[in-house]
Amino acid sequence: MTRSPAPSAAAPQPGRLVLAGAPLGRASDASAGFASALAGTAVIAAEDTRRLHRLAADLGIAVSGRVLSFFEGNEQARVPQLIAELQAGQDVLVVTDAGMPSVSDPGYRLVAAAIAAGLPVTALPGPSAVTTAIxxxxxxxxxxxxxxxxxxxxxxxxxxxxxxxxxRRTMVFFESPHRIAQSLADLAEALGGERPAVVCRELTKTYEEVIRGSLAELCRWAAGEVRGELTLVVAGRVAAAAEPDPAELAGQVRARELAGQDRKQAIAEVAASAGVGKRVVFDAVVSAKRDG
Incomplete structure (x- = not known):
């Protein structure tokens, strides 16, 4: 375990790195602490500077600090500059478009660098699409x-x-609208089309929508036009009394093939019957073939 060293009496007091959870949707969801930090912090590292100023306007506050862009494309190059600001005694507030910095958003590299430099790191509690969706x-x-x-x-x-x-744990994913259909199809292929899942679209926003169903049903839903920020929650595998024997799975596929089914259909039906993904059955068939 490491602790940030206490500054000596002669050393300048370092600034704090503050991770601020921004509202997922409505500006009114921002905490009083968030609004106060946005108005008074010396340096603000923002994923999207235009959105930041729009959020400040919606909150009715004026940003007095310097605003620097801090997004995926410049994050690595911007870290040394922000570390220097902290070492010079300036507080740095990190704000992403929505939710908590570092969680699939800029921030992790800066946090790691600040910790390595012995600088204080803290966070303002705020919303997270992960916990909201689940x-x-x-x-x-x-x-x-x-x-x-x-x-x-x-x-x-x-x-x-x-x-x-x-x-076996519930799984949470982020996904973009133009990839959600293919991702759902791959999830159904790997986990089984009957696996329960939920797509949360535009959480906490005006057009929030929560779509529940099996992965197969969600695949059909995603065939239409999908827009907005998406968080996908997928049930874990239900614990069975015993793990399916790969040799038995391969034998069931072989029996169906001998009865006239094509291999793809046989694998799909055996997977559904065993409650496993088609990939598990396919791997069992390949393994059985390899082992003779």
Whole structure:
């Protein structure tokens, strides 16, 4: 365990790095502490400077500090400058478009650098799409994991989902509107189309929408036009009395093939019957073939 060293009497008092949770939707959801920090902090690192000024206007406050852009494209290059500001005694407020900095948003690199430099880091409590989505999903909340954005490349995405097929905790993902249909299709392929899931769209905003159903049903929903910020919550695998035997799964597929079914359909039906993803059954078939 490491602790930030106490400054000596001769050393200048360093500034604090403050992570501020911005409203997900309505400006009125901002806390009084958030508004006060936005109005009075010396340096503000904002993911989108225009949105920041619009939020300040909606809150009826004037930003007195210097506002610097701090987004994915310049985050790494901006970190040394912000560390220098902190070391010179200036507080730095980090604000993203919505939600908590560092959670699939800029901030992590700066936090790590500040800690390494022995500088104080704190946070203003604020909203998070992760906990908001899981709270309204209706799925189990006693244990969950956050997986962030799924990989953009299809092969990487499918490999990750194959690893998550046996995950028993509720899973939370972020996704963009133009990739949600393919991601849902890959989730259904890996976890099984009957797996319960929820898409939370535009959380806390005017057009908030929560769509509940199986992954197969959500795939059909996503075939239409989808807009807005999306958070996806997927139920974990229900614990079974015993893990399915790969050899037995492969044998069931083989029996169906001998009865005249094509392999793809046989794998899908065996997966649905066993309550596992089609990828699990496919891997069992490949393994059985390899082992003779």
């Amino acid at each position: 709270a309204v999903s209706g799925l189990p909340v006693d244990r969950f994991c956050f997986e962030g954005f799924l990989p953009r490349k299809g092969g990487e995405r499918r490999r990750l989902l194959a690893e998550l097929a046996a995950e």
